[in-house]
Amino acid sequence: MAIHFDLTLIVTMIISLLAGGFIGVFIYSSLLRSKKQAANQIIEQAKKQAEKIRRDSHYKLKSELQQKRNAFLKEIRQKEEKASRLENENIRREKALRREENQLKIKEARLENKEKKINELEQLLYEKHKKVDFLIEEQNKRLEKIANLTIEEAKHELMKNLESQAKLEAVQLVKDIKEEAKEKAQREAKEIIAQAIENLAYEFTMESTLATVELPSERFKGMIIGREGRNIRAFEEATGVKVIVDDTPELIVLSGYDPVAREIARLAMEYLIKGKTINVNTIQQMVNRATKEVNRSIQKAAEETLRELKITNVHPKMREALGRLKYRYSYGQNMLQHSKEVAYIAGSMAAELGFNVNLARRAGLFHDIGKAVSNNSEGSHVTLGLELAEACREHEIVKNAILAHHEEAEPIHPISVLVTAADKISGSRPGARRDTLEAYTKRITKLEEIGNSFEGVAKTYAISAGREIRVIVEPDKITDEQAMVLSTDIASKIRETMEFPGQIKVCVIRQTIISKYTDDFEDNMNFEH
Template identity: 90%
Template sequence: HYEKHKKIDAILEEQNRRLEKVAALSVDEAKKELLKNLENQAKLEAVQLAKEIKEEAREKAQREAKEIIAQAIENLAYEFTMESTLSTVELPSERYKGMIIGREGRNIRAFEEATGVKVIVDDTPELIVLSGYDPVAREIARLAMEYLIKGKSINVNTIQQMVNRATKEVNRAIQKAADETLRELKIHNVHSKMRQALGRLRYRYSYGQNMLQHSKEVAYLSGAMAAELGFNVNLARRAGLFHDIGKAVSNNSEGSHVTLGLELAEACREHEIVKNAILAHHEEAEPIHPISVLVTAADKISGSRPGARRDTLEAYTKRISKLEEIGNSFEGVSKTYAISAGREIRVIVEPEKISDEQAMVLSSDIASKIRETMEFPGQIKVCVIRQTITSKYTDEFEEKGKNHSRNHR
């Protein structure tokens, strides 16, 4: 493109010099022609400058752009709301609903304030629902509610007592889960904050797969492959175990689990390869060591093995259709294909309607619309493809040319 613009500039400059010497034109006509040429020249320069600025900004902000796409909403996909946000508690009888609500709703308000979890009391027989995005807070609420029901005394004072009791019980379970996992994998010298986050993964699920169990699987697989290839087995296990550590804190914080995991690892002074594995398994950084590649491979193996994760056909089809519908809604788009289970869409545009510069803008617009109108796990890559192909047979005495241009976001 640079060479093309350079040639056009040279032609325009030559025209301007000639026009100035052409006596046949009136002064006004010459001025108009000059202004028109200068305007065209300025537009070309502006387009080139805008493209250079955008490319520079994209290089500097690549990680930030990916973070925006993969914010905390990643683990709140609407197809899995039941699994990721709700817990149920069975009641001995219907009269307990009145006790839970309390006079003028005092008990239920006190419980929600103490736990941060919403209590849903409806017409479902002998059952209440606890709703909240934080799985640890939801587990504390579930235990506290069971203690209150068992004690048959529900008031503002006993609510706080049972919530405190449940909190201590869950914290002990978190500590125990972390200690057992680290002992099983023979991983030592782990910061207390990393231990706490690791234990919290016991209550975190993604597509039906428990995140602590997933992390252990990735650790074992990474270690096994590292042993075969002669790399540090202990470091490979460590990187595999902590690759998704950000998911332990992503419910209550802004940013993707990758960003949050990296921040935690840096605060705890984890090994550089561990930090790189956190970024590399979601392609937010290039691998600096083969161990990072092994962790990425192990992550995919654990997540894709039969029975590890679940997704209903209806939910999957709905998500794919919605993505393609969004892509096709933009002017100049010929066809949109959702691939990689909906984690990437490829948008084919009509080259006569969309220029290279417009394709760059289009990828941004589509990504923004997806982020605004859909709830999705992880991040979605938008790839806009502009392709022009012309061909003739030799007996038609015409040249055959082909030009490709692609734009990624």
């Protein structure tokens, strides 16, 4: 039994040892597999991390490259735009230089022609002097033969004989000189005189430089003047307008060159009279109130005008100047209404001719814009208007229309010609300049009567609203030289017997019609002098 127990124990131990060995081998194998899997996972994670780092680095590098590329392209575009602007500026300057060069060439050609004409006139004058000296010598010889004449009588006879011949010869000489300078002289003289009358000489332009304010009673004159003249001085300093208090009952007069300042003064004075309290403080308050009211009125007038004409993109300075024309008058004609009328007429003609209607209206509306600032500035309204248009970057055709409508520049586009024509139509039509029909008819009739009063005149016609008369003479009674003398005599008589604004052109027409007939043909020739 003991032997059997030992064998069983030994077998059990051997089996246990074998089982333990198998278990150990299994555990060892499991541990190896676990470590291998962990190692594989670490390697896989390391690979993923490395791939992520690689992708992030690639994206970052790509983003940096894209940013640098965009910055480079932006810099290139800016340089291209700058180069384009410089190129356009150079092209504009080249065009301006070419225009100036062409104008200089034209002026040089005109100067050469004038110099040539002056030389011809000098030669003609020399020959005329020689001829006059010869005639005087001949007359003196004739007078010496007359024994019964005194020296004074001889001189009188000589002057009488030479008067007609010398007058005709002088007219011919004057004609040559006048034709050369006529266009420029008339334009410059008209511009200077009109500018001086409109802007300065208030004694001669009462209607455009004075405003009146009615008073409830005479006691308000004392209130307006104030103690020792304090109130009236304060009012004049605040408005820049002179207050005239005279013997006219219940009325005061406001005088000033600036129509806007005059309107502000009128409203301020009405506010003061209505408030019945006039002192230094209330004067400044009412002037400020009136200034705001007039500014609103200017803005409203400009907006309504632009809306009515459908004109957009107008610079604020141009808009303000346009509104100020509401208070500006020229020869009694309201300049804002005149500008609107010119804009409509120019636009209508542009539509008929197929041009830009909106641009024609714009040029017509702004052609006299300089008159809105001419009261407070040096220079003509044309120069001031051009400066304002250039400062506001107006269209070139608009600027050219401002110059061309007073012939201070050649038209660069047909629209400029249309604006000039529209301006003349608006200014010269009957009734445009506060002229009643009766007064207009009387002036026309008077002009025709003056022309018909001269001997040898067949018929006289007043045209262009009385700005021009055309005198038809009988060719068998009036020679060409006498026709030139007649135009001067008629103009002198008009100046002596009539009052009129601006100028009147006297045109004398002498026409000779010669007709010839043969068996084979008929030849008619018309000559006009």
